[in-house]
Every structure is written in structure tokens, then in C-alpha cells.
Amino acid sequence: MAATSPSKVAPDKDDDELAAESSIEEALKSLDAGKIESAVRNMAKKIDALKTHNAQLLQRILQLQGNIQVCARIRPMSDEESQRGFHEVAQSLGETEVGCFDERTQQWKSYAFDKVWGPETSNRDVFQDVEPLALSVIEGYNACIFAYGQTGSGKTFTMEGDEVQQGISQRTIKKIFTLLEEKSIRHLSQQHPDRFEYIVKIGMLEIYNDEVYDLLDPSFVAASSGSPRKKPLDVRQSADNTVEVPGLRQEHVCSVDEVLKALDRGNANRATASTNLNEHSSRSHMILHVDITSGVGETKCRGSLYLIDLAGSERVRKSEVEGQALKEAQHINKSLSALGNVMEALDRKASHVPYRDSKLTHLLTNSLGGNSRTMMIMTACPHNESYDETTFALKFATRVRRINLGSAQRNILSKNLEETVKQLNQEKSQLSKAKERSDAQLFSLKKEKERIEDKLSRASLARANSKDEMRTLSVLRQANTDATARWQKEKNAREEKSAELGKLQEEYQKSQRELRNVKRGLESLSKKSEDKDDEIFKLKKDLRAMKEQLSEEKIRHRRSQVMKSRIPTPSSRISSASPNVGKPPSAAKASNLARPASRSSRGGVTDPGVSNSPIGDPNKVSRIRFRVLKILQEHDPSKVPKLDSLMLQFEGRETELLEKMMQRYAGGGTEQEEETEESPAPTQSTDEPETSLTTPPTSSTRPKSRGEIAKEKHLARMQRIRGNK
Structure with missing residues (x-):
């Protein structure tokens, strides 16, 4: 400039x-x-x-x-979207602010930009704000304008327009030619010896599935996605560290009509398809490159303008694409993700910026990497169905706005470059x-x-006596009163809202405090419950230990009683012998034989000395224990270790235990019991002592081993067999 x-x-x-x-x-x-x-x-x-x-x-x-200039444009809602019940959640809050309403949190969030265009803004109004940057290429600057947003948000309409409204590309080309012609005419009118000359060249390319294709190539035809394409072009780094596309067609144009025809031809070759979100969805990124060289004599300046219509980011779940369209969507999202990584690296001022991650970012190296004035136009859908995509685009644009690329310099084709820099x-x-x-x-x-x-106020006081002036003053005062009333009304409304908000905040804080108290109470109860559980567990453990100790004490006591019963005292010998004193042995034997065997309540034969009344004789308890032991050893050996517990449980009711054991195993009663029933009763009375103090214990007084019991069973069985014969 x-x-x-x-x-x-x-x-x-x-x-x-x-x-x-x-x-x-x-x-x-x-x-x-x-x-x-x-x-x-x-x-x-x-x-x-x-x-x-x-x-x-x-x-x-x-x-x-x-700094990268970032502008936002909110498109209006369509009739179809209104009929489907969508409602606006994104609005322009002013010339530099966009508001977005989150229905989940019921809160508004604002985003600041260099310029914001609402739904009522036309392409003509948009171009008026973009025009200074776009036309700076005539003065020798590099400029880049690219549209970013989700599919269906209005990027192509903003950049290319439609039949009714032309987009930024067409309006920029027209304005460039108008200014160049005016400069040429003005230069001729000043009668300079050198003539003002200018050369305009345009090129169009698309990035489809991460491959670069020339849209102005006459042999290139690709009116829809998935159509066969010519061999793609390469993207290379030139000797002066700029990015170029070898083989890209650069058409020299001399008028606006030639440019518009070339644009129509290139747009016709661009890949489009219909998706669930957009009937005419662009399936590729389109880049229009305008190269302008102008000046007088040998001192000329050269500027490059990149007008970029990016393909829209889309979620496959919403667009419901498949097959070739799914592959295209994956490549589009991948390249846009690479663009986001580049912007993030530029924002962090990273030492390495991944321009080569995709063909799109590689081609944008000249625009994002230094000597260029860059503008991003973020387009957004206003309805709630696209809330997530809109907020993502707004956050991305806010981050891009922080990027500083450095001041752009004019490209002057002259030897006096130092003077130009000094002049700038x-x-x-x-x-x-x-x-x-x-x-x-x-x-x-x-x-x-x-x-x-x-x-003026002092003059008004001086003219207080004039009726006309008083009438004018009264009108002004009335207007002021009305304005004050409106202001007071708004102030009262704000105060009411503030008071309501304060009450809500107090209620919220109170609820939070109650919630914390409840949580603390729950934690205290939980801790008390855990302490009680530990105490119960400890008491149970102590109870089990006491029960085991008591059982052991009872068993030891029982054993001591049994051992004491096996060593009768002299007094017991004398007392037990008294019933048969003076009787001959035959009479004692007859007395024993005359005693009938008692029957249980269920008809079973019991031991003559056993009854249901509590037993006080340790010898009887020992005999019952021995018989129960024999029954368990024969029919249920696994319960033998529990015999002491059973005896302790039926203490004083040992006869009942013996009856229950005999009833349970009645079908398989022991052979020893049969032998006892068939053989005559012992000649010695049960009341008499089995041993004397001087006589050592015999085999009849000690417990029999399993071998002896088995031998007795065998002998009894043989006797029955011989008796049957």
C-alpha cells in the first residue's frame, strides 16, 4: 500500500x-x-x-x-427446519459478538470476533467488510480468505453465491478489475511517460480425497463425487521457500466476463453429492488463486489472493453417508483435523508446524506461514440440532483469532526494496x-x-420567561421524564432479577449446605455402622470362643465323671451289694432275669437300665455314649467327631438321644444290638459295681476297638447260622 x-x-x-x-x-x-x-x-x-x-x-x-482476522456469519433458519420444530440457539449479539445458548445448562455463552454478520446480512454487506483485505493484493500484498464450518452452514453461498446474490469471489474479481482500470485511466490523465500495466491470472483447483486436481483443465470432467478423474497434481516447495503446484493451469484473463466464465467452468467440475444434511454438499476443498502483477515501468508489485471454500465437516451418524460418500467424509474430516493441528501449533508458537500432514495445509503454507493477510469466515447453523458442531466451530475460530502471523509485506518487483520497507x-x-x-x-x-x-443550560434558565421556550423546554423535560421512567423501569426490572438471582443463589447455597450436612450424616452413620459391625463381629468371635471353651470344659467334666465312675469307692461297693446280701448266686441271677426289658414309646427295646428320666448314673451315661458311638461308626462315621457335642446337647436326656439314633438307623440296626437281645442278660446286676478297688479294669470295662467289635459281630452271625441249621 x-x-x-x-x-x-x-x-x-x-x-x-x-x-x-x-x-x-x-x-x-x-x-x-x-x-x-x-x-x-x-x-x-x-x-x-x-x-x-x-x-x-x-x-x-x-x-x-x-493477526488473523476472524469473522462469523450466522445463516437464517430454513422453512424446512422451522417445520421440523428446530429453534434458534445461536444469535448475533452485536457487530463483534455471537451468543450460543446451551439447553443442557440453560446458560448463554458469548464468543468475540472481529466482525459478526447476522441472518439478515446479505452477501453485498459481507463483501463491504471483506473488500479492504481482498483488494490489498492490488498494492502487492498476499491475502487469503477461507470459509470454515459444518456442512450446510453457508460456506459455498458466502464464497460463490447463487443465481440471485453473487459471492465474495465474483464481487472481488469485479472490484479488482474496476480498480485496475481506474488506476490505468488516472495514470493516463496525469500524462506520465511510462504506462501503467497490469496482468491478472487465475487458477482453480480442488482437493478431493487428499489429492489435488485442476478444475480448469479442459479434459477434466467430474460433475459428481466418485467420477473418474485425471492424474492428480503434486504439491512442492520451490527454491524461494514457497509452495507451488507444478502443472496447474493459470489462465490469463482480461475482463470480468472471462473470469466469471472460468469460475462457472471450474465450479461445474467440482465434486458434489447429496447427503442427509445438505442436498448439494461439496465433497472437496476448492481454492481459487488470483495472481495480479501491476505497476509502472520496471517497478511493479505482485499480489496473490487465495479464495478458499472448504468442504464442510460432518458427523457420519447425522449425514448417514456410506460407500464412496463415506470415504469422502473421512478424507474431509482428516484434512480439517490437520488444519486444526496447524492452527493449534501456530497458537502455541511451536517450533514445528505440521503443514505437510495433508495436502490442504501444505497448500495453505503461504497463507498461514508468514507474508500474508489472512481472514477466516466461520459459518454456523443457528438451530439446536447443530449445537455441538456450532460450538466446536466457534471455539476453533476463537483459537484461530489469537494467532499472530506477523505483519505482511508488499511484494515489490524492484531493486529499491530497502527503501520500500523504510517507507512502510x-x-x-x-x-x-x-x-x-x-x-x-x-x-x-x-x-x-x-x-x-x-x-446551553444557563441560556435555558435565562429564557425561562419566554412561553415558546418554556413550551420547548417542557417537551424536552417530558421526553427526559419518559426516558428516565423507562430507565427506572429497566433498573427496577434489573434489580428484581438481581434480587431473584440472589435468592436463587442463597437457596442453592442452602441446598448445598444441606447436602453437605446430609453427606456428613451419612458418612457418620456409615462409620458408626462399620464400628457396630466390627463390634458385632468381635462379640460373635468371643461368643464362639466361649462356646468352644464351655464345650471343652463340659467334655472334660464329663470325662472326669466317667473316669471317676470306673473306680468305685468302698462305700459304693457296700451300698450296691446290699440288695442281694445273703442271696445265693442263682437267686441274684434270677432276679436279673426276672427284670423285664422296657419298651420305648415307639415300641423299640431299650436297655433295662435306661429310661427317659434324667440319668444320674455315670456308668449308664457311659454305656449310652458307647452304644451311640457304635451306631455312628457303623452307619455315619462322619458324625463321630460331633459325638461330644451331641452328648452335651442332650445332657440329662441321653436316653432320648439313644432312642432317636436307633429310630433313625432302625433299618440297619447294629448286629451287636441283635446279639444283646437274643443272648441272656448278664448275671451281674447293673446296680452292682463292675470292679473293685483292688481289681484292675478288665476288657469288659474298657472301650472295645473296632476289630474286637467286628470279631464279636462275626461270631454272633456264625452262632445264628448254626442255630438255624
């Missing part, structure tokens, strides 16, 4: 300020309300003009700083100084406005 003198950027307005001040003074002195109102209105217009001028200066400084630096310094002067002038005008308003 040519250097601009300070007088042109920020003209000296001291004379104008003096004239305006004098006109205001005259109006105040005349006490004419119309003149005073006109003077104040003119002053307000001048203040607005200065604000606009300062904004333009700030925009130019930001361009020189080199001077221009930047002049712009900064001009902005400072404008800020100072704006501050001075604000002070002047305050002074004039003060004079």
Missing part, C-alpha cells in the same frame, strides 16, 4: 474547530433554540466522524500487526501518530461539548 501523508490520514482541523466554536458561541448569544440545536447536532456528527476515523486507523494498525515503517509510524492526534482531538471535542452543554 502506498505511503500516506499525515495530512491525508489525519487532516489538521484547528481552523474547523475554531469555526465550529465561533458558530456555537453565536448561537448561544442569539438565544435561538433552532440555531443552538443545529450547532449541537453538527458537533455530534463531527464526534461520530472522528470515532469512525479512529476505528479505521485502529483497523489498519491491527492489519500491520499481523514510516507509514506505520505516521498512522500511530495520526491516531494519537485524533484521540487528542476527540478529547478536546468532548470537553468543548460539555462546555457548550453547560452554556
Whole structure:
């Protein structure tokens, strides 16, 4: 861009300020309300003009700083989307802010951009904001404009337009030719010895399935996705460290009609397909390259403009594509993911930026890697069905906005490059100084406005006696009252909302405190429950130990009683012998034989000395224990170790235990029991002592081994057999 003198950027307005001040003074002195109102209105217009001028200066400084400009465009909802019940969740909140409503959290989140276009914005309005960057290529700068967003969000409409509204590409080409022709005519009118010349070349290519194809190649025909294509082109790094595509067709164009025909031909060759989300979905990335060389004589400048329509990112689950379309979607998402990785590396200022991960990022090296002015247009769908994709695109665009590529430099084809750089630096310094002067002038005008308003109030008080002036003043006061009432109403509404919000926050905090108290109570109860469980477990363990100890004590006590019963005392010998004193042995034997065997309640024969009453004789308990042991050894050996527990359980009811054991195993009673029933009773009375103090224990008094029991069973069986014969 040519250097601009300070007088042109920020003209000296001291004379104008003096004239305006004098006109205001005259109006105040005349006490004419119309003149005073006109003077104040003119002053307000001048203040607005200065604000606009300062904004333009700030925009130019930001361009020189080199940040990527990021703009957002929210398309309107279609009739079909409205009929399907979709509703808006993304809206433009102003010229530089987009709001997105999260239905899950019921909260709004805002995103800041350099420019925001709402649903009512036309392509013409969009181009007015894009025009300065796009036309900077005429001055020798490199520029890049690319549209990014999900499928169906309006990228192709923004870049290429339709039959009714032309897109950025067509409008930019038209404006470029218009400016070049104007510069040529203006140069001729100034009668320069050298002629102003310009050359415009265009090229179009698409990246389909991560392969590069020339859309302007006459032999190339691919009106739909999946059609056969010519051999793809390569992407290479040139000697001057720029990216180029060898074999790409560059058509020299001399008019707007030639460019538009070439664009129509290239767009017709672009791959498109119908998906569930977009009837005419672009299945490839399209790049339009405009190369402009212009200047006078040997000093010329060269600028390159890249207009890029990226394919839309899509979720296969929603688009429901398959086959070739699924493969295309995978390549599109892969290349867009590589673009995201490049942007992330640029944002982190990483030492290595992965430009070569895809053909798309490799081709964008010139635009993202240095000497270029770059603008990203993020397009978004407004309805709730695309909320996740919209928020992802907004976050990605916000991250891109932080990237600083450095200030772009003019491409001047001249030997005096150092002078040009110096001139640009001077221009930047002049712009900064001009902005400072404008800020100072704006501050001075604000002070002047305050002074004039003060004079106006004093003049109004001086004209209080005039009816016309009072009527005007009353109207102004009424307007002020209405405005104050509206303001007070809005203030009350805000205060009510704030109070309501405060109450909700207090309730929320109270709920949180109650929840924490409940959690602490639950934790305390849980801890107490665990302590009780541990205590119960310990008590159970102690109880089992005490039971085992008690059982062992009882067993030891029982054994001691049994052992004591086997060694009768002299007194027991004398007392037990008294019933048969003086009787002959035959009489004692008859007495024993005369005693009938008692029957159990179930008809079973029991031991003559056994009854259901508690047994106090240890010898009887020992005999019952011995018989129970024999029954268990023969029929259920696994329960033999539990015999002591059974005896302890039926203590005092040993006869009942013997009856139950005999009833349970009645079908297979022991042969020893049969032998006992068939053989005569022993001659010695059960009441008499079995041994004396001086006689050692015999085989009849000690427990028999299993071999002896088996031998007795065998002998009894043989006796029965011989008796039957």
C-alpha cells in the first residue's frame, strides 16, 4: 500500500474547530433554540466522524500487526427446519459478538470476533467488510480468505453465491478489475511517460480425497463425487521457500466476463453429492488463486489472493453417508483435523508446524506461514440440532483469532526494496501518530461539548420567561421524564432479577449446605455402622470362643465323671451289694432275669437300665455314649467327631438321644444290638459295681476297638447260622 501523508490520514482541523466554536458561541448569544440545536447536532456528527476515523486507523494498525482476522456469519433458519420444530440457539449479539445458548445448562455463552454478520446480512454487506483485505493484493500484498464450518452452514453461498446474490469471489474479481482500470485511466490523465500495466491470472483447483486436481483443465470432467478423474497434481516447495503446484493451469484473463466464465467452468467440475444434511454438499476443498502483477515501468508489485471454500465437516451418524460418500467424509474430516493441528501449533508458537500432514495445509503454507493477510469466515447453523458442531466451530475460530502471523509485506518487483520497507515503517509510524492526534482531538471535542452543554443550560434558565421556550423546554423535560421512567423501569426490572438471582443463589447455597450436612450424616452413620459391625463381629468371635471353651470344659467334666465312675469307692461297693446280701448266686441271677426289658414309646427295646428320666448314673451315661458311638461308626462315621457335642446337647436326656439314633438307623440296626437281645442278660446286676478297688479294669470295662467289635459281630452271625441249621 502506498505511503500516506499525515495530512491525508489525519487532516489538521484547528481552523474547523475554531469555526465550529465561533458558530456555537453565536448561537448561544442569539438565544435561538433552532440555531443552538443545529450547532449541537453538527458537533455530534463531527464526534461520530472522528470515532469512525479512529476505528479505521485502529483497523489498519491491527492489519500491520499481523493477526488473523476472524469473522462469523450466522445463516437464517430454513422453512424446512422451522417445520421440523428446530429453534434458534445461536444469535448475533452485536457487530463483534455471537451468543450460543446451551439447553443442557440453560446458560448463554458469548464468543468475540472481529466482525459478526447476522441472518439478515446479505452477501453485498459481507463483501463491504471483506473488500479492504481482498483488494490489498492490488498494492502487492498476499491475502487469503477461507470459509470454515459444518456442512450446510453457508460456506459455498458466502464464497460463490447463487443465481440471485453473487459471492465474495465474483464481487472481488469485479472490484479488482474496476480498480485496475481506474488506476490505468488516472495514470493516463496525469500524462506520465511510462504506462501503467497490469496482468491478472487465475487458477482453480480442488482437493478431493487428499489429492489435488485442476478444475480448469479442459479434459477434466467430474460433475459428481466418485467420477473418474485425471492424474492428480503434486504439491512442492520451490527454491524461494514457497509452495507451488507444478502443472496447474493459470489462465490469463482480461475482463470480468472471462473470469466469471472460468469460475462457472471450474465450479461445474467440482465434486458434489447429496447427503442427509445438505442436498448439494461439496465433497472437496476448492481454492481459487488470483495472481495480479501491476505497476509502472520496471517497478511493479505482485499480489496473490487465495479464495478458499472448504468442504464442510460432518458427523457420519447425522449425514448417514456410506460407500464412496463415506470415504469422502473421512478424507474431509482428516484434512480439517490437520488444519486444526496447524492452527493449534501456530497458537502455541511451536517450533514445528505440521503443514505437510495433508495436502490442504501444505497448500495453505503461504497463507498461514508468514507474508500474508489472512481472514477466516466461520459459518454456523443457528438451530439446536447443530449445537455441538456450532460450538466446536466457534471455539476453533476463537483459537484461530489469537494467532499472530506477523505483519505482511508488499511484494515489490524492484531493486529499491530497502527503501520500500523504510517507507512502510514510516507509514506505520505516521498512522500511530495520526491516531494519537485524533484521540487528542476527540478529547478536546468532548470537553468543548460539555462546555457548550453547560452554556446551553444557563441560556435555558435565562429564557425561562419566554412561553415558546418554556413550551420547548417542557417537551424536552417530558421526553427526559419518559426516558428516565423507562430507565427506572429497566433498573427496577434489573434489580428484581438481581434480587431473584440472589435468592436463587442463597437457596442453592442452602441446598448445598444441606447436602453437605446430609453427606456428613451419612458418612457418620456409615462409620458408626462399620464400628457396630466390627463390634458385632468381635462379640460373635468371643461368643464362639466361649462356646468352644464351655464345650471343652463340659467334655472334660464329663470325662472326669466317667473316669471317676470306673473306680468305685468302698462305700459304693457296700451300698450296691446290699440288695442281694445273703442271696445265693442263682437267686441274684434270677432276679436279673426276672427284670423285664422296657419298651420305648415307639415300641423299640431299650436297655433295662435306661429310661427317659434324667440319668444320674455315670456308668449308664457311659454305656449310652458307647452304644451311640457304635451306631455312628457303623452307619455315619462322619458324625463321630460331633459325638461330644451331641452328648452335651442332650445332657440329662441321653436316653432320648439313644432312642432317636436307633429310630433313625432302625433299618440297619447294629448286629451287636441283635446279639444283646437274643443272648441272656448278664448275671451281674447293673446296680452292682463292675470292679473293685483292688481289681484292675478288665476288657469288659474298657472301650472295645473296632476289630474286637467286628470279631464279636462275626461270631454272633456264625452262632445264628448254626442255630438255624
